[in-house]
Amino acid sequence: MRTPEGKVIFIDQMALVFFESGSARVDERGAAILDAFAGYVQAPPHCHLIIVGHADRVGPDGANLELSRRRAKAVEAYLRARGVTVPITIGAHGDTRPLVETAEGTAEPRNRRVELYVG
Numbered sequence: 001m002r003t004p005e006g007k008v009i010f011i012d013q014m015a016l017v018f019f020e021s022g023s024a025r026v027d028e029r030g031a032a033i034l035d036a037f038a039g040y041v042q043a044p045p046h047c048h049l050i051i052v053g054h055a056d057r058v059g060p061d062g063a064n065l066e067l068s069r070r071r072a073k074a075v076e077a078y079l080r081a082r083g084v085t086v087p088i089t090i091g092a093h094g095d096t097r098p099l100v101e102t103a104e105g106t107a108e109p110r111n112r113r114v115e116l117y118v119g
């Protein structure tokens with residue numbers, strides 16, 4: 001979430017990064033969130049990150065599961081490149097846990113995401 005001044009803030013030690021359809025590339029908006037998050041998690045007492053990838057309901061289930069895993073791994077790689085050294089657990093749910101319920105085959109940008117949790 002951003003303040004009106006553009007500062008990134010985190011609610012309940014959680015962040016969301018969204019992706020383009022079919023992509024696992026961290027874009028400019030995602031990079032801004034992850035840069036702020038990297039600084040946040042390196043300050044004590046944070047000891048563990050959980051990164052979970054998701055997909056919308058476009059495409060086969062297996063492909064969506066793999067895409068959600070690639071998204072989570074891309075976020076992990078981005079954070080590692082920014083110096084984050086805390087342990088990270090990666091998860092992937094494909095299209096099984098949408099933020100917005102849709103019919104099969106429906107593109108929904110809010111479902112193409114990675115969730116980051118601090119533990």
